[in-house]
Amino acid sequence: xxxxxxxSATTKCYECVRxxxxxxxxxxxxxxxxMHRKGVEAEQYIKEAKEIIAxxxxxxxxxxxxxxxxxxxxxxxxxGAARANHRAGRHLITSSIEHPAILNTMHYxxxxxxxxxxxxxxxxxxxxxxxxxxxxCEETILVSIMYVNNEMGAVQPIEEAARIIKGYxxxxxxxxxxVQGFGKYxxxxxxxxxxxxxxxxxxxxxxxxxxxxxxxxxxxxxxxIFGGEQxxxxxxGTENVPGIAGLGRAVKEIYTDLDEKTAKMxxxxxxxxEGIQKIDDVVIHGVTDETSAPHIIxxxxxxxxxxxxxxxxxDKGIYVSSGSACxxxxxxxxxxxxxxxxxxxxxxxxxxxxxxxxTTEEEIDYTLETLYNCVPMLRRYTRH
Amino acid sequence: MIFHAFLIKYGEIGIKGKNRYLFEDALIRQMRxxxxxxxxxxxxxxxxGRIYVxxxxxxxxxxxxxxxxRVFGIVGICPVVHVEDQGFEQLKKDVVDYMDQMYPNxxxxxxxxxxxxxxxxxxxxxxxxxxxxxxxxxxFPEIKVxxxxxxxxxxxxxxxxxxxxxxxxxxxxxxxxxxxxKAMLLLSGGIDSPVAGYMISKRGVGLEAxxxxxxxxxxxxxxxxxxxxxxxxxxxxxxxxxxxVNFTDIQLYxxxxxxxxxxxxxxxxxxxxxxxxxxxxxxxxxxxxxESIGQVASQTMQSLAATNDVCTLPVYRPVIGFDKQEIVEIxxxxxxxxxSILPFEDxxxxxxxxxxxxxxxxxxxxxxxxNLAEKIDELFEAAVNTVETIVVK
Numbered sequence: 177x178x179x180x181x182x183x184s185a186t187t188k189c190y191e192c193v194r195x196x197x198x199x200x201x202x203x204x205x206x207x208x209x210x211m212h213r214k215g216v217e218a219e220q221y222i223k224e225a226k227e228i229i230a231x232x233x234x235x236x237x238x239x240x241x242x243x244x245x246x247x248x249x250x251x252x253x254x255x256g257a258a259r260a261n262h263r264a265g266r267h268l269i270t271s272s273i274e275h276p277a278i279l280n281t282m283h284y285x286x287x288x289x290x291x292x293x294x295x296x297x298x299x300x301x302x303x304x305x306x307x308x309x310x311x312x313c314e315e316t317i318l319v320s321i322m323y324v325n326n327e328m329g330a331v332q333p334i335e336e337a338a339r340i341i342k343g344y345x346x347x348x349x350x351x352x353x354x355v356q357g358f359g360k361y362x363x364x365x366x367x368x369x370x371x372x373x374x375x376x377x378x379x380x381x382x383x384x385x386x387x388x389x390x391x392x393x394x395x396x397x398x399x400x401i402f403g404g405e406q407x408x409x410x411x412x413g414t415e416n417v418p419g420i421a422g423l424g425r426a427v428k429e430i431y432t433d434l435d436e437k438t439a440k441m442x443x444x445x446x447x448x449x450e451g452i453q454k455i456d457d458v459v460i461h462g463v464t465d466e467t468s469a470p471h472i473i474x475x476x477x478x479x480x481x482x483x484x485x486x487x488x489x490x491d492k493g494i495y496v497s498s499g500s501a502c503x504x505x506x507x508x509x510x511x512x513x514x515x516x517x518x519x520x521x522x523x524x525x526x527x528x529x530x531x532x533x534x535t536t537e538e539e540i541d542y543t544l545e546t547l548y549n550c551v552p553m554l555r556r557y558t559r560h
Numbered sequence: 561m562i563f564h565a566f567l568i569k570y571g572e573i574g575i576k577g578k579n580r581y582l583f584e585d586a587l588i589r590q591m592r593x594x595x596x597x598x599x600x601x602x603x604x605x606x607x608x609g610r611i612y613v614x615x616x617x618x619x620x621x622x623x624x625x626x627x628x629x630r631v632f633g634i635v636g637i638c639p640v641v642h643v644e645d646q647g648f649e650q651l652k653k654d655v656v657d658y659m660d661q662m663y664p665n666x667x668x669x670x671x672x673x674x675x676x677x678x679x680x681x682x683x684x685x686x687x688x689x690x691x692x693x694x695x696x697x698x699x700f701p702e703i704k705v706x707x708x709x710x711x712x713x714x715x716x717x718x719x720x721x722x723x724x725x726x727x728x729x730x731x732x733x734x735x736x737x738x739x740x741x742k743a744m745l746l747l748s749g750g751i752d753s754p755v756a757g758y759m760i761s762k763r764g765v766g767l768e769a770x771x772x773x774x775x776x777x778x779x780x781x782x783x784x785x786x787x788x789x790x791x792x793x794x795x796x797x798x799x800x801x802x803x804x805v806n807f808t809d810i811q812l813y814x815x816x817x818x819x820x821x822x823x824x825x826x827x828x829x830x831x832x833x834x835x836x837x838x839x840x841x842x843x844x845x846x847x848x849x850x851e852s853i854g855q856v857a858s859q860t861m862q863s864l865a866a867t868n869d870v871c872t873l874p875v876y877r878p879v880i881g882f883d884k885q886e887i888v889e890i891x892x893x894x895x896x897x898x899x900s901i902l903p904f905e906d907x908x909x910x911x912x913x914x915x916x917x918x919x920x921x922x923x924x925x926x927x928x929x930x931n932l933a934e935k936i937d938e939l940f941e942a943a944v945n946t947v948e949t950i951v952v953k
Contacts (some may be wrong), residue, residue: 415636483775483779483905484776484777486776487775487776487777487778487779487780488776490776490780491775491776557812557815557911558911
């Protein structure tokens with residue numbers, strides 16, 4: 177039995193995505209910049225994908241740019257916009273619970289001479305808007321806040337943040353890292369005052385190595401990669417046509433019957449939370465109500481190191497993450513969990529279960545049964 | 561400069577009397593193995609008491625040298641240029657050419673050392689030395705002769721062709737693997753044990769290895785890391801048979817039955833026993849560990865005695881007197897360091913007590929182990945029977 181509950185790390189590809197990726201690789205393999213028919217055919221795939229994504233975000237097609245993934249989208253948005261707008265000021269704002277793709281890019285920009293404010297979060301894992309209000313100043317040119325936190329699923333108050341930012345100064349750019357939120361929520365950046373938004377293919381049952389960045393046509397941005405001036409010279413390099421076609425197909429598929437899918441995930445999430453609380457000394461981090469993301473559950477199991485529980489579940493065919501998979505190659509304690517005030521005994525004893533539309537009730541029940549059986553056994557053997 | 565061959569210098573094996581050919585043959589075998597996957601065609605042969613690697617056609621020079629530098633028994637690798645024997649005047653030109661290309665800076669000293677394999681050559685060695693030396697002096701006014709301590713020793717060997725060489729690239733030394741039996745390395749994921757394996761193998765010893773994993777307490781990645789380490793050591797030692805033993809049940813049983821501060825010592829005693837079991841099974845003549853006195857609680861003199869107590873085979877501990885830094889230096893040299901420091905939990909640390917005994921008394925330990933009498937043989941059997949064996953190369 178294979179039960180994959182690590183969908184915030186990556187997801188299984190839709191079969192229709194696999195098919196179109198294979199077709200583009202082996203049949204319609206032209207270079208979209210070529211002048212002949214093969215090139216034109218390849219370009220069609222890009223146009224179609226742009227159309228789908230632009231529609232899903234309710235933006236213009238020309239405002240969609242393809243990148244190698246969420247990380248590059250974040251890099252392009254932050255570095256590109258900071259460099260293009262530095263004359264207006266050198267102050268940037270982000271939250272303390274962002275993905276490393278944002279945090280490490282901000283650290284780089286600090287070295288480049290920008291000043292960065294990192295906003296704290298409350299106990300529910302939501303950015304403190306009062307702190308945002310206070311941080312804004314004359315010098316501020318860019319704010320970046322994630323849509324859904326990848327470690328515990330807290331949905332950030334993006335609309336309110338946009339109102340505060342734009343109310344203070346309409347020229348300040350607002351970037352949203354929506355890698356975990358896109359495909360779970362209908363997000364219309366233009367309607368809510370978001371100027372740039374990053375998304376990734378492999379979190380929504382699309383291919384790895386492909387992502388997109390929405391850039392409002394009014395935003396001034398510099399490229400960070402130089403070359404053949406593809407994509408209006410914002411992102412040079414021959415387009416990853418198979419990836420782009422796959423991303424387009426994944427977006428179309430995931431937004432079909434979205435409400436039913438998320439309702440199902442939410443029901444399973446609630447079932448899991450209810451079940452796991454039957455075990456002693458277990459906590460669910462952050463909020464779990466309707467305002468939280470439907471697919472992420474962060475669970476602390478006192479007395480068992482997360483790595484051990486992870487491998488025990490792995491042995492039973494259940495795949496989960498400890499903390500956040502993107503950063504958990506080096507077993508550092510999660511800054512996000514610390515940030516929301518998680519108690520010490522849970523810090524290195526936290527697992528993340530993340531669901532997808534393919535998760536079933538049987539899988540949730542089997543996982544719970546497995547936990548009921550192995551947690552008491554594992555708690556007997558501990559380090560002194 | 562394009563080199564056509566390598567002259568291989570070997571030290572110690574030259575003095576092994578009547579067994580000399582055994583060592584030379586082993587060396588040639590190891591060299592062939594090392595060059596197996598290098599781009600190029602190589603002919604390795606003994607000739608007049610020397611070993612040559614003749615490189616036929618195009619080959620990857622860097623990779624060839626790097627591979628030979630990992631063959632134990634080689635003391636020096638001399639890249640050789642071949643020229644046709646077209647009379648002495650031509651040889652003078654060729655030698656001057658060689659010097660010009662090899663040493664752009666002529667402000668140095670040299671001497672010529674000729675060897676005449678082909679006795680029919682019209683000049684004897686002394687004459688060749690003098691006449692070629694003169695030709696070089698004439699061509700490059702800044703260069704000087706120094707017959708006692710020259711910067712450059714230019715070797716000329718007269719055979720069917722003429723061999724010219726002057727550089728010696730140091731090899732690893734030691735003795736060719738396969739000339740000194742086989743030993744069983746207790747390989748953890750740490751820095752020390754790969755170094756220990758390398759050092760014993762350097763004396764001509766083939767390696768097998770035993771690794772203990774403890775799922776779910778140690779991960780697939782920790783196991784992969786050990787396989788990767790074995791691969792790096794195997795670049796020197798040749799293929800390593802790696803025995804991967806599931807140790808979890810034994811470990812938990814010890815945890816249940818014995819005082820926790822003795823856990824590590826008792827566990828290590830069982831590791832030695834299991835490793836020795838596989839060692840004897842495949843004809844290894846000793847065990848190898850990466851222990852170093854006093855490095856951790858389980859490596860004090862008392863602890864070492866307590867683990868040694870269970871073994872009947874000799875236990876070799878080549879880094880026993882080394883400080884950590886000295887071990888790290890070797891690990892860096894043989895390229896295992898980066899892999900060793902990857903942060904995966906190994907099975908020695910998962911249940912380690914806050915204050916483990918540092919001066920275990922063997923009698924006390926033996927008495928504690930009596931608590932294991934009921935099931936330990938069965939668990940030992942199970943661990944041995946479920947071993948996963950892979951050959952790493």
